[in-house]
Amino acid sequence: MENFLKQDIQFLTGVGPVRGEILRKEISVHTFEDLLYYFPFRYIDKSKFYKVREIHPDLPYIQIKGSIKKYSKIGSGRGKRIVAAFGDETGTVELVWFKGAKWIPENYPPGKEIVIFGKPSAYNRKLNIVHPEIEDPSKIKKVRSNLQAVYSTTEKMKDNYLTSKAISKLQANLLEMLPAKFSETLPYWLLQDLKLVTLDLALKQIHFPDSVRDYKNAELRLKFEELFYIQLNILQKKTVRKTEFRGNKFSSVGDYLNSFYKKKLPFELTDAQKKVLREIRADLGSGIQMNRLLQGDVGSGKTLVALMSMLIALDNNYQACLMAPTEILANQHFMSISNMLKGMDVKVDLLTGSTKKRQRDSIHEDLENGSMQILIGTHALLEDVVQFSNLGLVIIDEQHRFGVAQRARLWKKSKVLPHVLVMTATPIPRTLSMTLYGDLDVSVIDELPPGRKPIITKRFHDNQRLKVFGFLKKEISVGRQVYIVYPLIKESEKMDYKDLEDGLESIARAFPPPDYQISVVHGKMKSEEKEISMRHFVEGRTNIMVSTTVIEVGVDVANASIMVIESAERFGLSQLHQLRGRVGRGAEQSYCILMSGYKLSDDGRKRLETMVSTNDGFEIAEVDLKLRGPGDLEGTQQSGIPFNLKIAHLGKDQQILTLARDVADKVLEEDPNLGMEKNFIFRKYLKKGSPNQVKWEYIS
Numbered sequence: 001m002e003n004f005l006k007q008d009i010q011f012l013t014g015v016g017p018v019r020g021e022i023l024r025k026e027i028s029v030h031t032f033e034d035l036l037y038y039f040p041f042r043y044i045d046k047s048k049f050y051k052v053r054e055i056h057p058d059l060p061y062i063q064i065k066g067s068i069k070k071y072s073k074i075g076s077g078r079g080k081r082i083v084a085a086f087g088d089e090t091g092t093v094e095l096v097w098f099k100g101a102k103w104i105p106e107n108y109p110p111g112k113e114i115v116i117f118g119k120p121s122a123y124n125r126k127l128n129i130v131h132p133e134i135e136d137p138s139k140i141k142k143v144r145s146n147l148q149a150v151y152s153t154t155e156k157m158k159d160n161y162l163t164s165k166a167i168s169k170l171q172a173n174l175l176e177m178l179p180a181k182f183s184e185t186l187p188y189w190l191l192q193d194l195k196l197v198t199l200d201l202a203l204k205q206i207h208f209p210d211s212v213r214d215y216k217n218a219e220l221r222l223k224f225e226e227l228f229y230i231q232l233n234i235l236q237k238k239t240v241r242k243t244e245f246r247g248n249k250f251s252s253v254g255d256y257l258n259s260f261y262k263k264k265l266p267f268e269l270t271d272a273q274k275k276v277l278r279e280i281r282a283d284l285g286s287g288i289q290m291n292r293l294l295q296g297d298v299g300s301g302k303t304l305v306a307l308m309s310m311l312i313a314l315d316n317n318y319q320a321c322l323m324a325p326t327e328i329l330a331n332q333h334f335m336s337i338s339n340m341l342k343g344m345d346v347k348v349d350l351l352t353g354s355t356k357k358r359q360r361d362s363i364h365e366d367l368e369n370g371s372m373q374i375l376i377g378t379h380a381l382l383e384d385v386v387q388f389s390n391l392g393l394v395i396i397d398e399q400h401r402f403g404v405a406q407r408a409r410l411w412k413k414s415k416v417l418p419h420v421l422v423m424t425a426t427p428i429p430r431t432l433s434m435t436l437y438g439d440l441d442v443s444v445i446d447e448l449p450p451g452r453k454p455i456i457t458k459r460f461h462d463n464q465r466l467k468v469f470g471f472l473k474k475e476i477s478v479g480r481q482v483y484i485v486y487p488l489i490k491e492s493e494k495m496d497y498k499d500l501e502d503g504l505e506s507i508a509r510a511f512p513p514p515d516y517q518i519s520v521v522h523g524k525m526k527s528e529e530k531e532i533s534m535r536h537f538v539e540g541r542t543n544i545m546v547s548t549t550v551i552e553v554g555v556d557v558a559n560a561s562i563m564v565i566e567s568a569e570r571f572g573l574s575q576l577h578q579l580r581g582r583v584g585r586g587a588e589q590s591y592c593i594l595m596s597g598y599k600l601s602d603d604g605r606k607r608l609e610t611m612v613s614t615n616d617g618f619e620i621a622e623v624d625l626k627l628r629g630p631g632d633l634e635g636t637q638q639s640g641i642p643f644n645l646k647i648a649h650l651g652k653d654q655q656i657l658t659l660a661r662d663v664a665d666k667v668l669e670e671d672p673n674l675g676m677e678k679n680f681i682f683r684k685y686l687k688k689g690s691p692n693q694v695k696w697e698y699i700s
């Protein structure tokens with residue numbers, strides 16, 4: 001069985017070397033098994049034929065029997081298209097093809113009876129169907145099920161006749177060859193408990209369902225299995241860590257923390273900060289290595305929690321370090337922490353890529369002789385020459401910028417594993433963090449310090465720019481600073497850069513010197529230039545900072561109270577929220593202005609509306625997760641999750657995920673090493689749930 005599934009895809013009937021290569025390259029299907037697990041993303045209802053009179057834009061994919069009355073070629077260049085009037089005895093509707101349709105008029109001449117499949121939509125208040133599939137009515141009877149599976153395909157695949165229909169054909173070939181005795185990947189007792197269908201039935205029904213109910217059952221079984229193994233894997237690792245990874249026991253709270261708390265703390269801690277600190281203290285005192293994720297919206301006061309945690313390490317004669325993803329952030333942490341510790345006898349220093357050699361050498365020495373107590377820095381901290389005499393606590397800010405591997409490197413800097421606290425300002429819905437950070441314990445600061453004025457968010461269209469500029473001038477005249485941000489998306493860097501250049505020109509015209517000064521930061525600048533430009537803004541020497549999204553992470557300029565986001569519809573929700581978090585840090589009323597064109601996709605509009613309607617990062621994260629569909633249909637990427645989810649969707653399948661988590665929890669509670677006979681299948685398939693190619697850098 002295993003051997004059967006591991007066979008090279010090119011040996012499947014109907015594939016061969018050329019298509020095999022395309023399947024490998026385009027959709028990562030290498031083996032029979034990969035194809036079997038290449039699931040449809042939609043089904044066409046073939047249980048009935050619609051009449052033209054009955055169709056409306058709200059219908060899903062449907063089929064209509066009729067004939068083409070006439071073809072016409074319209075437009076030129078990119079807008080060039082073939083339009084056909086298609087009709088039955090009840091009326092006509094337009095069919096439209098934008099490309100690759102030359103062969104259609106030849107194959108389906110006017111008058112010939114055909115069946116079309118497609119999704120009706122409204123264009124200029126007229127109904128049409130774009131890129132319908134066409135079939136000969138005489139062939140229709142042969143479909144294997146009423147619901148016909150639709151698979152995502154790429155242009156390259158279509159060029160080689162690997163259409164959705166062709167994939168379906170291949171699935172049929174494969175299912176026919178499938179051995180009768182199919183290996184089950186979940187134990188029988190579990191299938192029974194949860195009333196799940198068997199794997200072989202699920203695989204058949206997912207590709208060729210007989211009814212909606214059958215496909216739902218198949219889907220549930222496959223989703224559960226996928227999520228279950230991920231949870232089992234994560235939870236098992238966590239169990240191992242909790243029982244086997246000893247940690248330094250920070251049993252006492254001493255002078256450092258106490259005197260800071262009594263004398264230095266400029267304000268009362270919020271209840272959320274207190275709660276989180278209690279959780280951290282309990283971990284540090286437990287004798288088991290802490291691995292905790294600290295989530296808190298921008299401005300919720302994570303730095304203070306970090307500092308107080310480090311002071312506990314110091315109280316127990318250990319060193320602590322804080323690692324930030326950029327030099328600017330490391331600098332800021334260093335400044336604010338040194339500031340808060342002023343008057344206390346704590347040795348703190350900063351180590352980044354631009355620390356001078358002499359300074360660096362002396363830091364290395366002080367670390368090794370133990371006199372350096374807190375070191376703040378960038379990934380420069382990871383270099384091998386950096387050795388601590390006794391590192392007790394590692395804090396990582398904005399973890400997603402660092403890889404897991406980098407985290408592990410920090411652990412090795414000390415004889416006993418240091419405690420680890422990961423801080424992130426990206427709110428993550430609970431179900432998602434169960435998967436992304438399932439091996440970490442989670443603390444949440446769910447409250448902002450008192451007295452913050454909520455940021456006012458408004459949308460404007462591109463042609464209201466003058467009005468927006470007028471508003472900016474008014475705010476600048478009373479001393480505020482402004483960010484203007486342009487999107488930067490990897491694939492179209494050139495175009496984005498041009499957007500920024502064009503925008504900059506009109507900004508410079510509207511805000512001329514000497515009354516106004518502008519800082520510019522973008523990806524094409526050398527990092528020194530960026531630093532200088534950024535510093536001018538931080539120091540208040542410039543009024544406006546025009547940039548691509550490089551300022552996204554943690555820059556803190558209390559006086560900057562306006563964030564203008566250009567082409568806001570092109571940003572993801574969490575990114576918009578991060579950007580907005582750059583303002584609203586001072587006492588002044590802050591504003592976030594979202595600029596966009598009129599033409600927005602539904603999702604784009606929903607994102608902007610969400611931003612206007614709430615400032616709550618967790619609410620935004622939930623909407624974000626729901627909006628991001630099951631990945632990019634033309635490709636394979638699933639919204640930056642380190643697991644290649646084939647069928648489950650972390651946003652939409654929260655109930656199944658919770659169920660999977662609970663079951664995995666119970667299994668491990670009873671049988672931590674999965675040694676029991678009834679659990680042998682789990683042992684066998686445990687690796688199914690490990691992250692494959694971990695793409696941590698995409699998580700944000």
Ligand code: ADP
Nearest residue numbers: 267268269270297298299300301302303304449
């Ligand atoms: P984060 O890193 O979570 O985005 P910071 O730690 O930078 O947030 O805190 C944002 C601001 O709020 C800082 O100026 C900090 O001094 C202030 N702050 C933190 N905790 C409190 C509190 N309990 N009460 C009032 N202000 C606070």
Ligand code: MG
Nearest residue numbers: 299302303554
């Ligand atoms: Mg911060």
